[in-house]
Amino acid sequence: MAQDQKKEVVKVEWRIKKEEERAGFAFMWACIVGLGFKLCNFVKKAWELGVNDPRKFIHCLKVGVALSAVSIFYYLKPLYNGVGGNAMWAIMTVVVVFEFTAGATIYKTMNRMCGTSLAGFLALGVHWVASKAGHQWDPIISGVSLFLLASAATFSRFIPTIKARFDYGALIFILTFSLISVSGYRVEELLAMAQQRISTVIVGSLLCIIVSVIVQPVWAGQELFVLVTGNLDKLANSLQGCVAKYFDNSESPAGNDEESHKKLLGYKCVQQSKASEEVMANFARWEPAHGRFNFRHPWRQYLKIGASMRSCASCLDALFGCINSENKSSDDIKKNMSSISMKVGANTASVVRELAITMRNMTRSNKLDILVEEMNGAAQDLRDFLKYPNMVNPTTSHSANGEEVSANIKIPLMDIIQVVTVASLLIEIVARVEDIVKAVEELSDLAQFQLAECEKPKQVHSPNNKISPDQEKDEKDIKILQMV
Amino acid sequence: MAQDQKKEVVKVEWRIKKEEERAGFAFMWACIVGLGFKLCNFVKKAWELGVNDPRKFIHCLKVGVALSAVSIFYYLKPLYNGVGGNAMWAIMTVVVVFEFTAGATIYKTMNRMCGTSLAGFLALGVHWVASKAGHQWDPIISGVSLFLLASAATFSRFIPTIKARFDYGALIFILTFSLISVSGYRVEELLAMAQQRISTVIVGSLLCIIVSVIVQPVWAGQELFVLVTGNLDKLANSLQGCVAKYFDNSESPAGNDEESHKKLLGYKCVQQSKASEEVMANFARWEPAHGRFNFRHPWRQYLKIGASMRSCASCLDALFGCINSENKSSDDIKKNMSSISMKVGANTASVVRELAITMRNMTRSNKLDILVEEMNGAAQDLRDFLKYPNMVNPTTSHSANGEEVSANIKIPLMDIIQVVTVASLLIEIVARVEDIVKAVEELSDLAQFQLAECEKPKQVHSPNNKISPDQEKDEKDIKILQMV
Numbered sequence: 020m021a022q023d024q025k026k027e028v029v030k031v032e033w034r035i036k037k038e039e040e041r042a043g044f045a046f047m048w049a050c051i052v053g054l055g056f057k058l059c060n061f062v063k064k065a066w067e068l069g070v071n072d073p074r075k076f077i078h079c080l081k082v083g084v085a086l087s088a089v090s091i092f093y094y095l096k097p098l099y100n101g102v103g104g105n106a107m108w109a110i111m112t113v114v115v116v117f118e119f120t121a122g123a124t125i126y127k128t129m130n131r132m133c134g135t136s137l138a139g140f141l142a143l144g145v146h147w148v149a150s151k152a153g154h155q156w157d158p159i160i161s162g163v164s165l166f167l168l169a170s171a172a173t174f175s176r177f178i179p180t181i182k183a184r185f186d187y188g189a190l191i192f193i194l195t196f197s198l199i200s201v202s203g204y205r206v207e208e209l210l211a212m213a214q215q216r217i218s219t220v221i222v223g224s225l226l227c228i229i230v231s232v233i234v235q236p237v238w239a240g241q242e243l244f245v246l247v248t249g250n251l252d253k254l255a256n257s258l259q260g261c262v263a264k265y266f267d268n269s270e271s272p273a274g275n276d277e278e279s280h281k282k283l284l285g286y287k288c289v290q291q292s293k294a295s296e297e298v299m300a301n302f303a304r305w306e307p308a309h310g311r312f313n314f315r316h317p318w319r320q321y322l323k324i325g326a327s328m329r330s331c332a333s334c335l336d337a338l339f340g341c342i343n344s345e346n347k348s349s350d351d352i353k354k355n356m357s358s359i360s361m362k363v364g365a366n367t368a369s370v371v372r373e374l375a376i377t378m379r380n381m382t383r384s385n386k387l388d389i390l391v392e393e394m395n396g397a398a399q400d401l402r403d404f405l406k407y408p409n410m411v412n413p414t415t416s417h418s419a420n421g422e423e424v425s426a427n428i429k430i431p432l433m434d435i436i437q438v439v440t441v442a443s444l445l446i447e448i449v450a451r452v453e454d455i456v457k458a459v460e461e462l463s464d465l466a467q468f469q470l471a472e473c474e475k476p477k478q479v480h481s482p483n484n485k486i487s488p489d490q491e492k493d494e495k496d497i498k499i500l501q502m503v
Numbered sequence: 504m505a506q507d508q509k510k511e512v513v514k515v516e517w518r519i520k521k522e523e524e525r526a527g528f529a530f531m532w533a534c535i536v537g538l539g540f541k542l543c544n545f546v547k548k549a550w551e552l553g554v555n556d557p558r559k560f561i562h563c564l565k566v567g568v569a570l571s572a573v574s575i576f577y578y579l580k581p582l583y584n585g586v587g588g589n590a591m592w593a594i595m596t597v598v599v600v601f602e603f604t605a606g607a608t609i610y611k612t613m614n615r616m617c618g619t620s621l622a623g624f625l626a627l628g629v630h631w632v633a634s635k636a637g638h639q640w641d642p643i644i645s646g647v648s649l650f651l652l653a654s655a656a657t658f659s660r661f662i663p664t665i666k667a668r669f670d671y672g673a674l675i676f677i678l679t680f681s682l683i684s685v686s687g688y689r690v691e692e693l694l695a696m697a698q699q700r701i702s703t704v705i706v707g708s709l710l711c712i713i714v715s716v717i718v719q720p721v722w723a724g725q726e727l728f729v730l731v732t733g734n735l736d737k738l739a740n741s742l743q744g745c746v747a748k749y750f751d752n753s754e755s756p757a758g759n760d761e762e763s764h765k766k767l768l769g770y771k772c773v774q775q776s777k778a779s780e781e782v783m784a785n786f787a788r789w790e791p792a793h794g795r796f797n798f799r800h801p802w803r804q805y806l807k808i809g810a811s812m813r814s815c816a817s818c819l820d821a822l823f824g825c826i827n828s829e830n831k832s833s834d835d836i837k838k839n840m841s842s843i844s845m846k847v848g849a850n851t852a853s854v855v856r857e858l859a860i861t862m863r864n865m866t867r868s869n870k871l872d873i874l875v876e877e878m879n880g881a882a883q884d885l886r887d888f889l890k891y892p893n894m895v896n897p898t899t900s901h902s903a904n905g906e907e908v909s910a911n912i913k914i915p916l917m918d919i920i921q922v923v924t925v926a927s928l929l930i931e932i933v934a935r936v937e938d939i940v941k942a943v944e945e946l947s948d949l950a951q952f953q954l955a956e957c958e959k960p961k962q963v964h965s966p967n968n969k970i971s972p973d974q975e976k977d978e979k980d981i982k983i984l985q986m987v
Contacts, residue, residue: 065662075661079654086653086677087646090685107682114653114678162571169570169598170563177559178549193570194598198591201574290817294778330820333774337821340814340931405920436889440927443920447824 075119077235082117085230089113089223108216112223117231121309122239122302124231127187128224129305134191135220139213141168142199146209165200169193183301232307240303240312244378246292247321247328251375251455253285254328255368258335258448260285262364265342265441266357283339286332289325296325311381317465324458331451338444341437348438356438359401363445366394367452374459382471383463391456398449401442559603561719566601569714573597573707592700596707601715605793606723606786608715611671612708613789618675619704623697625652626683630693649684653677667785716791724787724796728862730776731805731812735859735939737769738812739852742819742932744769746848749826749925750841767823770816773809780809795865801949808942815935822928825921832922840888840922847885847929850878851936858943866955867947875940882933885926 069076093106116127149160172189175181181189199209260283303318370390377384462468553560577590600611633644656673659665665673683693744767787802854874861868946952 061662065658068661069658075658079657082657082677083650083654086681087650090646090649090681093685106685110681110685111678114674114681162574165574166567166571170567173563173566174549174553174559177552178545190598193566194595197570197574197594197598201577201590201594290813291777293775329774330824333817333820334824336814336817337928337931340818340935341927344931344934436923436927439920440924443825443924444821447821447828450828451824 074235074237078119078237081230081234082113084234085113085117085226086110088230089226092222092226106219108219109223109226112220113227116224117227119237120239120242120299120302121228121231121236122299122304122306124227125305126184126302128228130185130188131191131220132217132224133185134188135195135217138192138195139199139217142196143209143213145200161200165197168196172196236309238303238306238309238312239299240306240316240318241310243296243299243303243318243321244312246296246299247324248375248378250289250292250325250328251371251378253282254289254332254335255371255375256282257285257289257332258371259364259368261335261338261342262361262441262445266353266361286335286339289328289332290336293325293329296322313466317462320458320462320465324455324462327451327454327458331448331455334444334448334451338441338448341440341444344437348436349434352435352438356404356442359397359404360442360445363394363397363401363449366390366397367445367449370394370452370456374455377459377463377468380471381466381468383468385471387456391453394449394452398446401446405439405442558719558721562603562721565714565718566597568718569597569601569710570594572714573710576706576710590703592703593707593710596704597711600708601711603721604723604726604783604786605712605715605720606783606788606790608711609789610668610786612712614669614672615675615704616701616708617669618672619679619701622676622679623683623701626680627693627697629684645684649681652680656680720793722787722790722793722796723783724790724800724802725794727780727783727787727802727805728796730780730783731808732859732862734773734776734809734812735855735862737766738773738816738819739855739859740766741769741773741816742855743848743852745819745822745826746845746925746929750837750845770819770823773812773816774820777809777813780806797950801946804942804946804949808939808946811935811938811942815932815939818928818932818935822925822932825924825928828921832920833918836919836922840926843881843885843888844926844929847878847881847933850874850881851929851933854878854936854940858939861943861947861952864955865950865952867952869955871940875937878933878936882930885930889923889926 089109090106093109112128112131116124116131118124118127145160145164149157149164152160172193176186176189199213202209202212260279264283300318300322303316306312306314308314370387373384373387373390377387573593574590577593596612596615600608600615602608602611629644629648633641633648636644656677660670660673683697686693744763748767784802784806787800790796790798792798854871857868857871857874861871
């Protein structure tokens with residue numbers, strides 16, 4: 020009996036153990052599968068990132084090529100003498116300096132070369148003074164100069180103009196100066212070393228510039244250009260779509276719903292692109308003439324265009340909020356205002372699209388003035404329409420004494436508030452679009468756009484303008500909207 | 504006669520030469536003075552930059568101290584053997600890694616240490632495999648592995664999650680791996696070298712972390728916190744100011760005009776702070792517990808609060824545009840709506856200010872619910888007010904048959920469109936402020952804010968909360984507004 024019980028207990032224990040083991044395995048398996056799944060997902064997403072913009076893959080190959088090239092160069096050179104040697108500086112330069120856009124690469128190489136040279140000369144001067152001052156003063160002079168110059172250069176990095184153009188140069192200045200002033204304390208052959216160092220930095224820098232500019236270059240200026248013109252199109256689509264969606268309740272039959280919703284929210288891209296625009300504009304000014312852009316193309320002006328677009332997008336955001344708010348205007352009233360408001364929306368969108376075309380073709384549009392006039396005319400019509408209360412007063416009744424009296428006491432103001440707000444915001448949007456027009460006209464003055472040929476077919480891209488994938492997507496968007 | 508003429512010519516020539524010289528000198532002087540003037544201006548502006556935020560000066564001194572310390576450390580060490588030696592890596596680490604905020608410094612040090620170690624181990628492994636494969640295969644294996652790993656690491660820098668957290672680490676990984684795999688080709692004592700290298704990097708990193716965290720630390724988290732709470736106040740001031748300015752035409756007697764205009768435009772700061780918020784949030788997560796913030800403080804939530812504030816600021820921007828537009832509503836109508844609209848504005852501003860106080864005190868406000876209710880009540884009052892057309896119908900006339908007929912046919916809709924738009928946007932702003940409230944409540948859940956004590960005096964700053972100069976300025980702004 021006792022033995023039976025014991026057997027039973029052993030059996031149960033064995034079963035529990037087995038189950039625990041099984042649970043342990045199951046848990047481990049779950050973990051592994053979960054991790055694998057996550058990893059797969061991650062790799063898939065990363066791959067999609069590259070597929071969506073193959074230039075990213077190309078950039079990686081470019082970095083690999085540049086690194087291999089500089090390694091082979093120094094491997095073959097008899098000068099080579101281990102890590103402490105100069106090969107290191109060339110490799111380091113390539114790794115640190117090679118960026119996605121050509122502008123960023125040039126910015127960094129120029130800064131690196133200038134920072135290294137300037138710091139080298141200064142450090143040599145300080146070293147010379149210190150050596151003349153005698154053995155006792157040498158460490159003090161070196162130390163104090165290091166402290167002062169490093170602090171000053173660090174402070175200069177806070178100054179906005181220097182931060183925008185020479186941030187990296189200031190960093191390299193501090194680095195080179197401290198390395199030399201510390202090393203100079205022992206090494207006497209500073210001059211020869213400095214010469215070798217600078218020459219290796221130049222070799223690395225030139226290699227980077229060559230690979231970056233010649234092999235499938237990604238120009239920061241071109242990126243900025245595509246971003247701003249694409250945003251103009253997004254703004255136009257968003258604007259026209261919002262107004263049409265509000266007044267035209269019938270669901271669009273041809274358009275994909277998700278697609279059209281994404282297009283409606285295009286203004287959000289405009290609102291969020293300030294930081295990228297600024298980065299691109301900072302790098303673009305380092306780039307040589309490329310494509311249709313001169314060396315001193317007025318990139319700053321793109322920021323102004325971006326700012327005026329964002330101001331317009333704010334209004335659109337408010338409009339979007341009002342459209343989605345709880346208070347709805349009655350359909351009758353909306354129908355009354357529909358055609359005139361949709362005309363304002365469509366005309367404004369045409370102006371913005373024409374601006375995008377102007378920028379893409381880099382020509383002064385001969386249609387822009389007419390379109391702006393049409394837009395202002397439509398806005399004036401809307402204002403005139405609002406001046407006479409025919410909207411709140413669809414039927415006029417005659418009172419007993421024959422006087423024409425409005426019947427609109429029956430229509431509460433709450434019924435028209437939404438549609439009035441939409442109209443008012445549309446008028447404000449028209450005013451802000453005029454600011455964009457001004458900014459683009461300033462650009463066409465600064466960049467000396469030529470007048471477009473008359474009767475020239477509307478050409479969205481000139482043939483020598485490389486189209487980025489983003490751009491292509493924008494184009495697709497436009498086509499879809501035009502179909503809708 | 505001829506001699507006289509010659510003399511005359513010589514005289515004239517002499518005079519011309521003298522004048523040219525004088526002009527040359529004058530030009531040179533003008534250049535020098537102009538340059539000097541520009542330089543003075545530049546230095547003055549730079550100095551003001553530091554005076555406005557003395558932490559910038561302190562940061563420069565900290566960099567100087569850290570650099571001097573590491574120099575002395577390696578100067579005193581007998582290991583020291585010239586620039587190629589290990590001192591270089593410690594100095595380089597300090598220069599490259601020391602950033603303004605503690606979070607950025609920690610981010611860079613951690614990335615540098617991890618990147619160096621990981622690349623070191625991998626390079627050693629590859630080196631071992633290559634050496635086993637025989638002399639012939641060695642360069643091929645090294646080259647191919649360098650190319651592949653550099654490309655892969657470069658690609659990883661495009662992936663958003665990696666870019667946000669390990670961008671610098673990936674760069675250092677490439678750098679270390681290529682240096683070792685190129686050097687490894689010749690140097691046999693790789694292991695000892697790697698150990699020394701890593702130890703110097705760690706020495707430099709630790710020094711940076713210590714100086715950055717102990718001497719007057721600037722916490723990225725604290726910066727983010729101050730930015731977001733300051734923006735809440737700016738939004739509140741801007742909101743209340745806009746509404747008050749529109750409805751209350753009397754110029755404020757106490758307020759400085761420029762000052763009050765700047766305050767009205769406070770919402771623009773909110774619109775533009777997305778990029779800084781993101782940078783700060785990325786760095787803040789690397790920081791240890793500091794002040795009242797735990798290690799895992801939900802910094803991401805601040806971005807959500809920022810986003811909902813920006814959405815509110817868009818509406819405010821549209822409101823501001825409508826207020827400044829050409830169509831003015833008549834004063835009678837404005838007066839009619841004045842008190843109710845200003846109440847909405849003031850209540851909304853109080854809610855936003857209470858949110859700022861909630862965040863500053865890190866306590867759940869016991870007044871917030873009441874304030875939100877009041878705000879919603881005021882918005883509902885405004886809606887109700889608009890429901891009955893008493894605004895467009897200030898006087899009712901009796902027609903001949905005794906029927907009450909509105910007299911508002913005399914008031915064109917154009918006269919009320921602006922005020923209706925303002926009301927409508929106010930209602931939309933109230934809805935968006937509720938989003939901010941939700942985001943702040945989520946924060947108080949995530950960060951486990953305690954309930955505020957009852958009847959606690961309203962405390963804008965708890966005593967252990969360091970106030971930045973920006974913050975102080977904000978406070979001044981609030982005080983001025985409250986005086987107004």
